[in-house]
Amino acid sequence: MTEKEIIQGCIEGDIQTQRLLFNTFAPKMMSVCLRYIGNRSEAEDVLQDGFILVFRHIEKFKFNGSFEGWIRRIMVNTALKFLQSKKVNFVEIDAVQATFIHGEPSVLSELNTEELMKMIDALPDGYKIVFNLYVIEGYSHNEIAKLIHISPGTSRSQLIKARRLLQKQITERQKLAV
Amino acid sequence: MMSEEFDNFFRDRINASQTEVSEDVWKALESHLIKENKKRRFPFGYWYVPVAAVFLISLYPGIHFLTTDGENAATVKSQRSNTLTPAEEINTDVATIQAPASQPFAPVVSPAKQTGIPAPKKHSTQHTVSYHGSDISENSVQQFIQPGDQELSVYNRISVTELPLVSTAANHLPTAVIHPIIGCPANNSHYEPSLFIEGYVAPAYTIRSLSGGSADFRYRKDSAEKQMFSFGAGIRLSKRLSNHMLIKGGVEYLETREKFRLQREDGIRITTVVTVKNVNGVNVYDTISVQETQYRTTHTTNTYRSVSLPVIASYETGNENWRAAFSGGVILNVFSKASGYTLDTAYKAVSMSDNSNGIYKTGVGFSLYGSFALYKNILPYTEVFAEPYFQYQLSNLTTDKAGFNQKMHHLGINLGIRYNLGNLRQRND
Numbered sequence: 001m002t003e004k005e006i007i008q009g010c011i012e013g014d015i016q017t018q019r020l021l022f023n024t025f026a027p028k029m030m031s032v033c034l035r036y037i038g039n040r041s042e043a044e045d046v047l048q049d050g051f052i053l054v055f056r057h058i059e060k061f062k063f064n065g066s067f068e069g070w071i072r073r074i075m076v077n078t079a080l081k082f083l084q085s086k087k088v089n090f091v092e093i094d095a096v097q098a099t100f101i102h103g104e105p106s107v108l109s110e111l112n113t114e115e116l117m118k119m120i121d122a123l124p125d126g127y128k129i130v131f132n133l134y135v136i137e138g139y140s141h142n143e144i145a146k147l148i149h150i151s152p153g154t155s156r157s158q159l160i161k162a163r164r165l166l167q168k169q170i171t172e173r174q175k176l177a178v
Numbered sequence: 179m180m181s182e183e184f185d186n187f188f189r190d191r192i193n194a195s196q197t198e199v200s201e202d203v204w205k206a207l208e209s210h211l212i213k214e215n216k217k218r219r220f221p222f223g224y225w226y227v228p229v230a231a232v233f234l235i236s237l238y239p240g241i242h243f244l245t246t247d248g249e250n251a252a253t254v255k256s257q258r259s260n261t262l263t264p265a266e267e268i269n270t271d272v273a274t275i276q277a278p279a280s281q282p283f284a285p286v287v288s289p290a291k292q293t294g295i296p297a298p299k300k301h302s303t304q305h306t307v308s309y310h311g312s313d314i315s316e317n318s319v320q321q322f323i324q325p326g327d328q329e330l331s332v333y334n335r336i337s338v339t340e341l342p343l344v345s346t347a348a349n350h351l352p353t354a355v356i357h358p359i360i361g362c363p364a365n366n367s368h369y370e371p372s373l374f375i376e377g378y379v380a381p382a383y384t385i386r387s388l389s390g391g392s393a394d395f396r397y398r399k400d401s402a403e404k405q406m407f408s409f410g411a412g413i414r415l416s417k418r419l420s421n422h423m424l425i426k427g428g429v430e431y432l433e434t435r436e437k438f439r440l441q442r443e444d445g446i447r448i449t450t451v452v453t454v455k456n457v458n459g460v461n462v463y464d465t466i467s468v469q470e471t472q473y474r475t476t477h478t479t480n481t482y483r484s485v486s487l488p489v490i491a492s493y494e495t496g497n498e499n500w501r502a503a504f505s506g507g508v509i510l511n512v513f514s515k516a517s518g519y520t521l522d523t524a525y526k527a528v529s530m531s532d533n534s535n536g537i538y539k540t541g542v543g544f545s546l547y548g549s550f551a552l553y554k555n556i557l558p559y560t561e562v563f564a565e566p567y568f569q570y571q572l573s574n575l576t577t578d579k580a581g582f583n584q585k586m587h588h589l590g591i592n593l594g595i596r597y598n599l600g601n602l603r604q605r606n607d
Contacts, residue, residue: 022204028196043278044199048206051207052210052214055214111189113192115193116191166184
């Protein structure tokens with residue numbers, strides 16, 4: 001079944017095709033949700049809400065870009081909306097010059113995806129959101145500012161802090177490895 | 179490692195990551211999707227099916243009623259042809275006769291000899307007589323009478339051989355109906371237009387009514403939401419029932435906008451500064467604590483859209499140039515949708531578009547409608563009108579679980595054009 005046929009089946013409300021689409025994209029999207037919402041149960045709720053929106057608005061997909069990218073944006077927005085109902089602190093910090101510690105490539109390569117996910121999850125909420133949006137999803141600071149109602153400067157400072165904390169975690173692993 | 183390399187490392191590893199999803203997620207989603215799929219097939223719900231069926235069935239007599247010129251149709255009584263003598267040729271040309279007011283559309287056969295008007299060149303035309311459901315078409319009688327004329331110009335050509343069809347045959351056939359070929363506007367007070375189409379736009383001021391919930395909640399909601407304006411457009415058919423009464427029905431769209439602004443506490447930062455001074459060998463600690471509260475402000479423009487079916491009775495009076503009408507009726511809201519953010523009873527900004535919040539209904543119910551309209555004739559068949567109105571909403575916009583009741587009443591003005599569709603109705607003077 002082609003992507004177009006799957007989309008057409010979903011527009012027509014065919015439950016089997018909807019299941020097929022869910023099975024295809026749910027594991028990746030669950031990973032997206034978990035990156036924003038560390039709690040698995042809450043992430044599953046967000047995943048479900050996100051897929052409801054996907055199926056409800058699927059006829060609006062215009063085939064201009066990647067279908068997976070379109071679903072991913074819906075998931076990210078749903079996750080952000082969920083987080084908005086919680087108090088997320090975006091503490092302003094002074095401009096900090098990031099000091100990157102030179103990590104051994106071998107240590108980095110030893111880190112698997114699960115460990116990286118855990119490291120991201122360990123970040124404070126504000127850092128985690130900005131890091132995910134900027135680094136993984138590829139949003140600009142201006143776009144992030146509009147999305148989560150903060151200033152572009154706050155977005156930049158949160159990203160710097162996030163990088164520093166992740167670097168710190170990697171360095172600690174490096175020391176343990178030695 | 180540079181920040182770009184660092185970011186790329188994470189992006190490459192994370193982007194393609196997958197996590198197993200519990201089967202329960204699909205089960206919960208499936209039950210929701212089954213409902214959504216049904217909604218997709220029946221967007222207005224099942225109860226609309228019988229309503230739609232009744233509406234469609236009722237459309238047939240409605241259309242028949244609106245399109246049949248029952249009152250304009252003239253009835254030919256058999257005795258009206260008794261004066262004709264078979265086998266006698268009558269050359270009838272332009273004849274001026276006095277038409278009976280009660281039967282202005284009745285075919286009249288008048289001997290031209292009585293008029294004394296010189297006979298112009300003979301001519302004959304085609305006319306169709308509908309007779310007990312079947313048409314009798316003969317190149318025999320041409321009768322076209324301007325409706326409403328007291329002085330009627332009749333062009334007749336009756337041939338000898340065809341006369342029995344009108345005279346003797348008609349004696350056995352009590353009623354024949356002639357449908358006028360063209361409906362012309364009345365040129366005197368005995369006929370007036372009976373079917374119109376009206377198109378209009380409607381800027382309006384919206385009056386919001388809040389009840390239920392706590393007084394503090396209503397105050398905060400009022401502070402957060404400021405009405406901007408409403409704008410509507412519609413189309414109506416109106417049918418004259420008597421000299422002054424009209425019934426109107428149609429469809430209209432209304433969009434109301436409001437500004438939503440909510441400032442919420444988003445976090446507290448406490449900075450403690452401890453200053454140590456050594457006074458005569460004794461350490462003195464001076465502690466200052468500064469608390470900063472961070473706020474997040476949500477700004478949106480909320481939109482309430484609705485599609486409604488107005489059913490209005492109207493009393494109209496005036497002359498050919500100016501007409502005034504008082505109207506009243508009900509407006510059935512068949513679909514409504516709210517989008518944007520609103521304050522819920524927990525003082526949180528929640529999305530109105532998300533049905534799961536369940537604050538606003540998708541079909542509101544009834545409103546009462548009252549208006550005064552002025553019509554000005556600008557062209558043949560065409561009038562412009564201005565119709566200030568007030569629409570009072572009877573049903574709440576909000577659902578029972580919203581925790582508060584909200585209605586929106588509208589004070590506005592319909593500005594539009596009324597076009598006479600050409601049908602005429604005899605006045606009951």
